[in-house]
Amino acid sequence: MRSAPTILHLDMDAFYAAVEQASKPSLRGKPVIVGGLGPRGVVATASYEARRFGVHSAMPTAQARRLCPNGAYLIPRFTLYRAVSDTVMALLRELSPLVEPLSLDEAFVDLEAGGVAFDARTARATGERLRADIMAATGLSGSVGLAGSKMLAKIASEEAKPAGLLLIEPGTERELLAPMSVRTLPGVGPATGEHLRRAGITTVGDLAEAGEDELVRMVGRAHGAGLYRMALGLDDRPVVAERDAKSVSVEDTFDVDLHDRVRIRYEVQRLADRCVRRLRGSGHSGRTIVLKVRRYDFSTLTRSETLRGPTDDPAVVREAAARLLEAVDTTGGVRLLGVGVTGLADYTQEDLFAQADALADAAVAGDDPPARADGTAPGQAVREGAVRDGAVGDGVATGSGGAPGPDETAAAGAVAGTGALASVVGGARQPEPAAERHWPAGSDVRHAVYGPGWVQGSGVGRVTVRFEGPGSPPGRVRTFRLDDPELEPSEPLPLVGEVAREEEPPEEGPRGGG
DNA sequence: TCTGGGGTCCTCACCCTC
DNA sequence: TCTGGAGGGTGAGGACCC
Numbered sequence: 001m002r003s004a005p006t007i008l009h010l011d012m013d014a015f016y017a018a019v020e021q022a023s024k025p026s027l028r029g030k031p032v033i034v035g036g037l038g039p040r041g042v043v044a045t046a047s048y049e050a051r052r053f054g055v056h057s058a059m060p061t062a063q064a065r066r067l068c069p070n071g072a073y074l075i076p077r078f079t080l081y082r083a084v085s086d087t088v089m090a091l092l093r094e095l096s097p098l099v100e101p102l103s104l105d106e107a108f109v110d111l112e113a114g115g116v117a118f119d120a121r122t123a124r125a126t127g128e129r130l131r132a133d134i135m136a137a138t139g140l141s142g143s144v145g146l147a148g149s150k151m152l153a154k155i156a157s158e159e160a161k162p163a164g165l166l167l168i169e170p171g172t173e174r175e176l177l178a179p180m181s182v183r184t185l186p187g188v189g190p191a192t193g194e195h196l197r198r199a200g201i202t203t204v205g206d207l208a209e210a211g212e213d214e215l216v217r218m219v220g221r222a223h224g225a226g227l228y229r230m231a232l233g234l235d236d237r238p239v240v241a242e243r244d245a246k247s248v249s250v251e252d253t254f255d256v257d258l259h260d261r262v263r264i265r266y267e268v269q270r271l272a273d274r275c276v277r278r279l280r281g282s283g284h285s286g287r288t289i290v291l292k293v294r295r296y297d298f299s300t301l302t303r304s305e306t307l308r309g310p311t312d313d314p315a316v317v318r319e320a321a322a323r324l325l326e327a328v329d330t331t332g333g334v335r336l337l338g339v340g341v342t343g344l345a346d347y348t349q350e351d352l353f354a355q356a357d358a359l360a361d362a363a364v365a366g367d368d369p370p371a372r373a374d375g376t377a378p379g380q381a382v383r384e385g386a387v388r389d390g391a392v393g394d395g396v397a398t399g400s401g402g403a404p405g406p407d408e409t410a411a412a413g414a415v416a417g418t419g420a421l422a423s424v425v426g427g428a429r430q431p432e433p434a435a436e437r438h439w440p441a442g443s444d445v446r447h448a449v450y451g452p453g454w455v456q457g458s459g460v461g462r463v464t465v466r467f468e469g470p471g472s473p474p475g476r477v478r479t480f481r482l483d484d485p486e487l488e489p490s491e492p493l494p495l496v497g498e499v500a501r502e503e504e505p506p507e508e509g510p511r512g513g514g
Numbered sequence: 515t516c517t518g519g520g521g522t523c524c525t526c527a528c529c530c531t532c
Numbered sequence: 533t534c535t536g537g538a539g540g541g542t543g544a545g546g547a548c549c550c
Contacts, residue, residue, distance in 0.1 A: 035518080042518050044550090057550085060516045103550045187523095189548045222524060223547090246522065253518060288542085298517070304543055336518085 002148035005123045005167050006112040007239065009145040009153035010092065010130070013162040015105035017047035019084055020074055020442065022139045022495045024454055026466055026474035031071035035061050037441060038255050040335070044076055048162060072456075074442025080492040081105075084138050091133050095126060098239045105142075108150055110239035120146075120167060127165045139470070139496045147173075149235035155184060173233030178205035185230050192219055207231035245282060249290065249340025250274045257296045257333030264334055268325050271339040272318040279341050285312035286341030291324035294336035303327055310345040317341065437482055439463040444493070448486035450478060452493055458482065469493045 012018065016034040021027045031050035035043040041061040053068035061073065085104040092099045092107055096114025101107045111117035117126050127144040134142050141163040145156025148170045155177075160166035168176060177184075182204060183193045196202070199218060201210055208231040216224030229235065250271050258264050268291065279286060290304040303324040311317065321339050439445070439458040445465055446452050453467035456477060463482055468475025470493055480487050 038518095039515065040518075042516090044518080058517080060518095062515055063517090106550070187548065191547055220525065247520090249520065251519060290543095300545080302544060306542060338519085340520090 002112070003170055004112075004117070004119050005146040005148055005153075005170060006110065006117050007147055007150055007153040008095070008109040008111055008123070008127060008130070009147075009150070009157045010088070010107050010109070010134075010142050011145070011154075011157045011161065012088065012105035012134075012140060012142040014045055014047050014051075015140075016045040016076055016081055017050070018140050019081055019495070020072075020077075021047060023080070023470045023492065024072075024466070025468050025470075025472060027072050031055070031068050033061070033064050033068065033071050033073050034076050034442070035064075035073075037061060037073055037075055040253050040255060072442075075440045077442065077444070077492055078104075083492075084140070084495060087137050088134055088140075088142070091130065091137060095130065098241055100239045100241060100243075108153065108239045113239070120169060124165065124167050127167070131163075131165065137496060149233075150237050150239065151186060151230055151235040152233065154186065155180075158184075174208070177231065177233055178203065178208070180204045182207055185227065187223065187226065187230075192223070195219060204231050245284065245344060247290075247340055247342040247344065248275060248279045248282060248284065248286065249292075249338055250278060251292060251336055251338030251340075253294070253336045254334070257335050258330075258337075259333050261330060264330055264337065265322060265325060267337050268321050268339060269318050271337055272321040273314050275339045275341060276312060276314040276317050279344075280312050283346060284341075284344040285310040285347055286345065287311070287343035288341065289317055289320035289324065290338075290340040290342060291321050291328070292336070292338035292340065293325075293328050293330065293334055295330070296333035296335060298335070300336075301328065304342075306343065310343065310347070312347075439482065444490045446488050446490035447478075447480075448488075452490060463487070470495045 017032040020032050020034060021030075029049065030047075031053060032047040033043055033050050033055055034045045035041055039062065043055060043057055043059045043061055043064050045057060046055040046059075046064070050064075050068055050071050053071070055064040055068050055071070064071070065073065081104050085101075088105075089099065089101055089107060092109050095116050096109050096111055098110035098113035099107055100109075111123060111126060117123040123146045127146055131142060131144055134140060143157045143160040143162060144165040145153040145158070145160055145168075146165070147153040147156050147168040152168050152173055156166040156168050180203060181193075182188050182196050182202060185204065185207075188196070195218060196207070199210075201207055207215065207227055210228075212225060212228040215228050218224060219227065252267065252271065254267075258267065287310045288304055288306045290302055292300065292302050294300045305320050305324055307316070307320065317339070439455045441455055441457055443455050444452070445455055447465065447467070450465075450467045452469050453465040453475065456464045456466050458464065461482055462479050463484075464477055464479045465487070466475050466477045
């Protein structure tokens with residue numbers, strides 16, 4: 001615990017939704033919900049306007065739609081969020097070399113290590129300047145908490161929301177914390193909160209009064225001791241700039257439960273490949289392979305297998321995942337499958353995917369994907385978008401605000417999400433000749449005549465586009481055929497500063513175009 | 515129409531070795 | 533040779549976070 005408030009916690013306000021409002025002028029001041037749009041999607045972020053209707057993070061999107069039927073429901077655009085986040089993190093690194101990002105929209109900064117704050121006054125001035133700099137650079141607001149420890153700085157930024165700054169003077173912690181709910185403390189979620197409530201402990205003050213022994217008895221050694229220290233306002237965790245990843249995993253929730261064992265095996269193989277791609281992308285190999293299965297009743301089980309040594313060989317991970325699957329009863333249906341690797345080590349081998357592809361090309365008939373549950377030809381809808389970009393929600397953002405198109409309906413029983421499609425016929429990928437293009441709500445597009453815009457909704461063979469950008473006034477809406485050749489997916493426009501370069505040919509969009 | 519995705523950390527059970 | 537405890541590795545699951 002430091003004697004000066006030199007730990008800063010920044011939390012961007014309703015980040016994803018705020019970025020969407022900044023880039024889509026017609027949504028400013030309106031309820032915006034970003035998340036999975038499929039039947040099993042959940043809300044990632046809701047704008048403050050949407051929160052007034054009771055919509056919040058982690059709520060099923062279907063429930064959000066009932067509470068706020070007139071909100072704008074958009075898929076997440078992680079490429080843009082990452083770019084904005086990079087800008088914000090760069091501003092934080094100007095304050096100190098010790099910056100610990102927690103996510104795209106949150107970070108701790110050790111101001112003392114940057115030599116910019118030694119007392120409350122300079123810390124506060126630094127925080128205010130940071131908020132102004134972020135607003136100037138991105139057009140977005142963030143909340144700042146300042147305190148002598150990470151826990152208190154985080155609590156302070158939460159209390160300061162939205163668009164505020166709160167400094168907790170060292171020495172006032174216990175008094176400040178005492179009346180707060182136990183749920184304020186990091187690590188106290190619904191289960192622990194309920195556990196404590198049943199014992200009559202509802203505030204941080206109650207926690208401190210209960211004593212360490214009692215808390216350890218109730219919630220376990222590590223958690224109990226940690227809770228007691230936090231209740232006293234004690235937290236000496238340092239700000240850590242770099243953290244090593246401990247595991248890599250991918251998972252998909254399916255719009256409709258899978259029952260066909262052959263299909264389930266096939267999905268596990270695909271997930272294993274995606275997982276290894278990500279593993280290799282991060283420069284790691286790993287020793288323990290984990291299979292995750294969530295069944296029709298939402299019960300979740302994991303099975304794992306530890307190898308003799310670390311691997312990043314897709315064939316090895318595929319085989320291990322397949323072995324693990326054999327030990328799992330999937331009767332009744334499966335709503336989610338996941339494959340992960342833990343026990344990471346720092347190395348990768350040669351491009352084993354290229355080798356595997358070469359082998360597959362040489363023996364085309366050897367590894368046919370299974371027939372789809374709806375009876376269509378094997379492998380007609382293999383999602384490529386997910387492989388290219390492991391974005392959250394890729395597997396769940398099926399709906400697009402309107403009625404599902406024919407392809408969506410056809411795929412519903414087989415493939416969650418209908419991103420860019422490619423054919424795999426007899427093992428060789430071919431272009432999808434007749435695939436209907438998919439326009440997820442919120443995605444960026446460019447029209448040859450009307451310029452840049454975003455998809456407001458699609459369905460019944462039509463896509464509705466609003467033509468506007470971050471710097472423009474609210475734009476007009478136009479409707480096109482789904483296969484309009486003048487409409488293309490495009491990259492997001494920057495929020496502030498750099499003027500969009502007109503008429504530069506758009507690169508292949510993150511969701512492809514078929 | 516309930517409940518995503520990618521993580522971390524902790525606890526407990528079980529097995530094996532010393 | 534048998535037994536019991538300590539401790540590490542492994543596997544499974546729960547809770548939590550953003």
